[in-house]
Amino acid sequence: MKRVEKRTINLLGQSQDFVLRRPPRTRYLRLRISSDGALSVAAPRSYPIFLINQFISSRAQWIVTNIKKVKDRHSLLSLKHQxxxxxxxxxxxxxxxxxxxxxxxxxxxxxxxxxxxxxxxxxxxxxxxxxxxxxxxxxxxxxxxxxxxxxxxxxxxxxxxxxxxxxxxxxxxxxxxxxxxxxxxxxx
Ligand SMILES: [Zn+2]
The missing domain is CATH 3.30.2010.10 (Metalloproteases ("zincins"), catalytic domain)
Structure with missing residues (x-):
């Protein structure tokens, strides 16, 4: 089983990329949205992917709302100029x-x-x-x-x-x- 995997899931009709990590000694599923709006999931080594997907789907609304919030916050800050x-x-x-x-x-x-x-x-x-x-x-x-x-x-x-x-x-x-x-x- 890979330690770090890039995956995609459908959330509220939109495809959403996420990074699936399986750090040693992780006992719970954890979601994280980083400051640039990227989604990552930490899961126990043996946890099956269909349960991970189910877990992410059950929090679809929260994820979509919060990624939007993070991205909006950075829109003016991330403007590039010549x-x-x-x-x-x-x-x-x-x-x-x-x-x-x-x-x-x-x-x-x-x-x-x-x-x-x-x-x-x-x-x-x-x-x-x-x-x-x-x-x-x-x-x-x-x-x-x-x-x-x-x-x-x-x-x-x-x-x-x-x-x-x-x-x-x-x-x-x-x-x-x-x-x-x-x-x-x-x-x-
Ligand atoms: Zn301050």
């Missing part, structure tokens, strides 16, 4: 960051070191423990209220390097409706 466009967007994002960071930091007064604008396809922004802020060059393509949310989110990591209650309280000072903006961001 070098000249990237250069242009980087300049716009830099201007946006300079003015909005200054605006929001008037009340927070955090000190940060370097601001970098990156071409990442997995995230909108990040904050390093050294106090450097990183943002995605695609930030200027977002609706302004969502870009503001990302800017404030990373800015607040200078005060709290975690996602604790205190962190969200900090975010809420500038963006009281941050939860609604998070939801909108996921829909993009």
């Amino acid at each position: 070098a000249s466009e990237i250069k242009k967007y980087k300049i716009t994002t830099k201007e946006l960051l300079e003015s909005r960071l200054k605006h929001f930091n008037q009340s927070y007064n955090f000190s940060f070191r370097r601001i970098a604008i990156r071409n990442q396809r997995s995230r909108w922004g990040s904050c390093s423990s050294k106090g450097n802020l990183n943002f995605n060059y695609r930030l200027c393509l977002l609706p302004p209220d969502l870009a503001d949310y990302i800017i404030v989110h990373e800015l607040c990591h200078l005060g709290q390097m975690n996602h604790s209650k205190h962190f969200w309280q900090l975010v809420a000072k500038a963006i009281p409706d941050y939860k609604a903006r998070q939801k909108d961001l996921k829909k993009l």
Whole structure:
């Protein structure tokens, strides 16, 4: 029996690829949707394929819904541009960051070191423990209220390097409706 197999199954009328793994000592069937929307299934070594297919089919709706969610979330982030466009967007994002960071930091007064604008396809922004802020060059393509949310989110990591209650309280000072903006961001 193969340890890793590529298979296909019909879910709600659509063919769906998945990777079937049989890691040692696995005793239960487990489904996983990775951050790029790929489906994988871990199964015990001796488990027959028809039972695995039955298990996946019984969760068809959940799988289809969640793969769509993951893919939608990445659609704007995964947009590819030509070098000249990237250069242009980087300049716009830099201007946006300079003015909005200054605006929001008037009340927070955090000190940060370097601001970098990156071409990442997995995230909108990040904050390093050294106090450097990183943002995605695609930030200027977002609706302004969502870009503001990302800017404030990373800015607040200078005060709290975690996602604790205190962190969200900090975010809420500038963006009281941050939860609604998070939801909108996921829909993009
Ligand atoms: Zn965060």
